[in-house]
Amino acid sequence: MGLLEVKGLTTQFNTKDGTVTAVDDVSFSLEKGEAIGLVGESGCGKTTTALSITNLLPENGSVSNGEVLLEGKDLAGLDAEEVRKHRWKDISIAFQGAMNALNPVLKIGDQIIEVIMLHEKIDYETARNRAKELLEMVEIDAERIDNYAHEFSGGMKQRVMLAMALACRPKVLIGDEPTTALDVMVQAQILDLIERLREELDMGMILITHDLSVMAETCDKAVVMYGGRIVESGKVEAIIQRPTHPYTEKLVSSFPDITKERTMVESIPGAPPNLLDPPKGCYFHPRCEFATDICRQQAPDLKPVGPGHYAACHHRGDEHE
Numbered sequence: 155m156g157l158l159e160v161k162g163l164t165t166q167f168n169t170k171d172g173t174v175t176a177v178d179d180v181s182f183s184l185e186k187g188e189a190i191g192l193v194g195e196s197g198c199g200k201t202t203t204a205l206s207i208t209n210l211l212p213e214n215g216s217v218s219n220g221e222v223l224l225e226g227k228d229l230a231g232l233d234a235e236e237v238r239k240h241r242w243k244d245i246s247i248a249f250q251g252a253m254n255a256l257n258p259v260l261k262i263g264d265q266i267i268e269v270i271m272l273h274e275k276i277d278y279e280t281a282r283n284r285a286k287e288l289l290e291m292v293e294i295d296a297e298r299i300d301n302y303a304h305e306f307s308g309g310m311k312q313r314v315m316l317a318m319a320l321a322c323r324p325k326v327l328i329g330d331e332p333t334t335a336l337d338v339m340v341q342a343q344i345l346d347l348i349e350r351l352r353e354e355l356d357m358g359m360i361l362i363t364h365d366l367s368v369m370a371e372t373c374d375k376a377v378v379m380y381g382g383r384i385v386e387s388g389k390v391e392a393i394i395q396r397p398t399h400p401y402t403e404k405l406v407s408s409f410p411d412i413t414k415e416r417t418m419v420e421s422i423p424g425a426p427p428n429l430l431d432p433p434k435g436c437y438f439h440p441r442c443e444f445a446t447d448i449c450r451q452q453a454p455d456l457k458p459v460g461p462g463h464y465a466a467c468h469h470r471g472d473e474h475e
């Protein structure tokens with residue numbers, strides 16, 4: 155049994171123009187201590203996947219199908235109160251630019267203490283000591299516990315948010331572009347820190363990023379999404395060295411030096427599908443140089459293309475069947 159198993163997850167949004175299926179039959183499994191990277195261009199459903207797992211969808215969104223099992227327990231079946239208990243404690247999420255979510259009028263320590271005391275029956279002093287330990291863990295001097303957010307740099311605020319996300323020792327940490335708003339040097343430091351803490355705390359991690367070099371440095375497995383569907387999944391090395399789906403090939407080749415570049419230097423021609431009116435068949439076919447009739451008619455299933463490596467393309471992978 156995996157730590158977190160996502161099975162056939164399908165999430166829809168109701169909009170004034172119709173229904174959008176933002177996550178379409180997504181399945182993956184995360185083991186203890188493992189890091190999975192969810193990658194793809196903007197709008198492919200990465201954030202919606204994370205919000206579905208954590209039951210944080212906005213009002214017009216709902217999970218219409220599938221299961222999210224944490225240690226075998228279905229989170230989708232829980233009521234709001236139970237879900238609140240799971241948040242922070244079992245699955246915690248650190249958002250893009252989350253540092254701006256710190257409350258400017260509360261001392262940072264009190265914000266961390268609040269999260270701890272909301273979930274654990276411990277007194278203020280014990281929680282304060284824990285908050286100090288957490289600050290040290292993210293390499294901030296514990297003496298700064300009574301400082302306010304404006305007294306910290308962007309990178310340090312992101313560390314505080316990380317301390318908060320880790321306050322209740324979650325089993326799974328979801329990072330949604332946790333370093334995107336930071337400059338390259340600070341980004342690297344925070345990624346190293348996340349990596350170290352993941353190992354120390356033996357957490358599972360889902361890292362959402364549009365940046366393949368961030369994923370390559372931090373993750374064991376990769377799940378590539380396009381138009382809400384998984385188009386490829388496997389070990390990170392296999393995805394980077396032997397991308398198989400034409401979309402992943404383009405994504406990988408748009409990062410010419412995976413070890414150095416941190417921005418997508420060459421964008422993929424064309425645009426992701428409009429999910430209000432997606433194309434028939436494979437969603438990538440309008441942008442794919444290999445597309446044939448079957449691609450325009452029929453959505454491909456994920457097929458094995460190597461050990462633990464799957465791709466959803468009509469023209470790839472038959473030799474492994």
Ligand SMILES: Nc1ncnc2c1ncn2[C@@H]1O[C@H](COP(=O)(O)OP(=O)(O)OP(=O)(O)O)[C@@H](O)[C@H]1O
Nearest residue numbers: 167169174176195196197198199200201202212429
């Ligand atoms: N509240 C909402 N109402 C309607 N549609 C939404 C809502 N939130 C997201 N969507 C749609 O769901 C799809 C997936 O969006 P999502 O934010 O999950 O993608 P993403 O890959 O995380 O992109 P980004 O990197 O830009 O955050 C998009 O087509 C988006 O327009």
